[in-house]
Amino acid sequence: MTTPATEHHAVQIAPATVRLERLLPGPAERIWSYLVDGDLRRQWFCGGHTLPGSGEATIVFQHSNITDEPTPEPYSEMDRGGIAATVQVVEFDPPRVLSITWPNGDHDSVVRFELFPENGKVLLVVTHRRLKDMAEQIDVSGGWHAHLDALEDVLAGRKPRGFWAKVARLEGEYAARFGL
Numbered sequence: 001m002t003t004p005a006t007e008h009h010a011v012q013i014a015p016a017t018v019r020l021e022r023l024l025p026g027p028a029e030r031i032w033s034y035l036v037d038g039d040l041r042r043q044w045f046c047g048g049h050t051l052p053g054s055g056e057a058t059i060v061f062q063h064s065n066i067t068d069e070p071t072p073e074p075y076s077e078m079d080r081g082g083i084a085a086t087v088q089v090v091e092f093d094p095p096r097v098l099s100i101t102w103p104n105g106d107h108d109s110v111v112r113f114e115l116f117p118e119n120g121k122v123l124l125v126v127t128h129r130r131l132k133d134m135a136e137q138i139d140v141s142g143g144w145h146a147h148l149d150a151l152e153d154v155l156a157g158r159k160p161r162g163f164w165a166k167v168a169r170l171e172g173e174y175a176a177r178f179g180l
Contacts, residue, residue, distance in 0.1 A: 008148070010141035012178060017129040018141050022148050025155055026122045028115045032095035034151060035113055042066075044151040044160065048084065051100070053092045060084050066150055067163035075164075107132055109140075124148070138178055142170035 010018045024031055034040045036051040038059075044066060048059035062082035063071060071079045090110060091099035099112040109130040116123040126144055131137045146167045150160035 008145065009177065010145060010174065012137065013127070014129070016131045016137070017127065018131070018137055018144075019125065019127045020141070020144050020148060021126075022124045022152065023118065024122050024124055024152065026117060026120050028095040028117050028122045030155075031115055031122045031124060032098075034154070035098050036094075044154045045147045047082075051087075051089055051092070051098065054089050056086050056088055058084050058086055063163065066160050068159070069162070069164045072164055072168070102128065104132065104136070109136075134178060138171065138174040141174045141178075142167055145170050145174075 008020070008022065010020045013019045034044065038048045038050045041047060042060075042062070042065045046059045046061045047065060049057040051057050060082040061078050061084075063075065064079045077083060085103050087103065088101040088108075089099075090101060091097050091112070095115055097112065097114050099110060101108040102111050107130070109128060109132070112125075112127045112129070114125040114127070116125070126148070128140050128144065131140060146163055149166060150163055153160040
C-alpha cells in the first residue's frame, strides 16, 4: 500500500513502514549533528546521550525543551522529569546514515535517517519500519512530521512554533490519509 506524497507529509511505502522527506539547509554535517548530539537533538526531538557509533544510548523525551505550549494531558508525563528510553544504534555512517531501534512496549521498530546533499541543501529521509499496526503508523507519522517541522524552525534560528497544536491536527490528518 502506498499513500500519495504531498509536501512534508509521511507516506506509507510498504506494510508497517512510513517515510518522510525534508529538504533542509546544509551542509550534511550540520544536520548530522542535530541527529546524534543529545544537546542539539533535544531542541527539536529528544535529548539524552549523544548517539555512539554502535551500542546502546539513552534518549529522553521532555517536550518542554521544544515548545512553550502547555503539554496536553495524554503527554504530560513527558514533562514530569521526561521519559527515558534505550535505543540500539543499528547503523552509523556519518554524515550519511543513522539507524536506531525504537522501543515501544513489546516490540521494537526501526528508524533510519538518510542524508543526501543537494545543491547546498540536504535531503533528510526518515523511514520508520516494523510498525505494529495502523494506529502506530498514524502516531509516528504525525510525531515525525511535527518534530521535523520543529527541526526546520531550529535550523532557521526560531523556537519551534505550534508543536502540540500541530500534533493534535496531524493525528486527524494522518488517520484520514491512511484510511482509518
